[in-house]
Amino acid sequence: MFHVKPRSAIAALGIAFLLSGCVSFGAKPPAQLLTLDAMQKVPAGAARVAGGGRTLIVADPEAPRMLDTVRVPVQTAPTSVAYVTKVQWADTPRHLFRRLLAETISATTDRVVLDSGQFSGDGGQRLSGELVAFTIDAASHSAIVTYDAVLTTPAGAALARQRFTASAPVSGKIDATTVGAPLNAAANKVAGDVAAWAAAVKD
Numbered sequence: 001m002f003h004v005k006p007r008s009a010i011a012a013l014g015i016a017f018l019l020s021g022c023v024s025f026g027a028k029p030p031a032q033l034l035t036l037d038a039m040q041k042v043p044a045g046a047a048r049v050a051g052g053g054r055t056l057i058v059a060d061p062e063a064p065r066m067l068d069t070v071r072v073p074v075q076t077a078p079t080s081v082a083y084v085t086k087v088q089w090a091d092t093p094r095h096l097f098r099r100l101l102a103e104t105i106s107a108t109t110d111r112v113v114l115d116s117g118q119f120s121g122d123g124g125q126r127l128s129g130e131l132v133a134f135t136i137d138a139a140s141h142s143a144i145v146t147y148d149a150v151l152t153t154p155a156g157a158a159l160a161r162q163r164f165t166a167s168a169p170v171s172g173k174i175d176a177t178t179v180g181a182p183l184n185a186a187a188n189k190v191a192g193d194v195a196a197w198a199a200a201v202k203d
Helices: 009-020 093-108 179-201
Strands: 030-032 056-057 072-076 080-083 087-089 111-113 125-137 142-152 160-170
Touching: 009 056, 030 179, 056 087, 056 093, 093 111, 125 160, 125 179, 142 179, 160 179
Parallel strands: 030 087, 056 111, 056 125, 072 125
Antiparallel strands: 072 080, 125 142, 142 160
């Protein structure tokens, strides 16, 4: 015995079939994922012993909501922001920048760098702050990285504060293929300056 489907059911199946060709389930991956690469790296096998206040805890910086995203912002006007299409960061810029800071400080100073989740038995200093800018500036056609650094004692007393900023030109049209290298260059310049500053500040 054959079962005949009601016309309404057949019509519903037909509509579902048609929609299946134009509805996408799940976001498409971006054409590119960007990350930061430290220009100064710790050599493989390098070992250091913590002690005497030489440890430095590097914390994730704070960041405004505009930057606390995997998208790459472009400042098109003082009160206007757009995002570069077809490209994303592999992680949020503040997490990537913390890792870059830690690697650069480890490679260029005698400090033993820890992250905030690791324990420091000798009560070293703490580096924190805010990532103020990590953007492409359309007016100057450049990448701009600005970091407000705060160095504190283990008890939380501020030892020093300073703003660091750097820029690098964007070559050609601002798009997915041109924004990564200048942002990496500017971030490395800031990280190098912060490393030198942190090494010079005494308790």
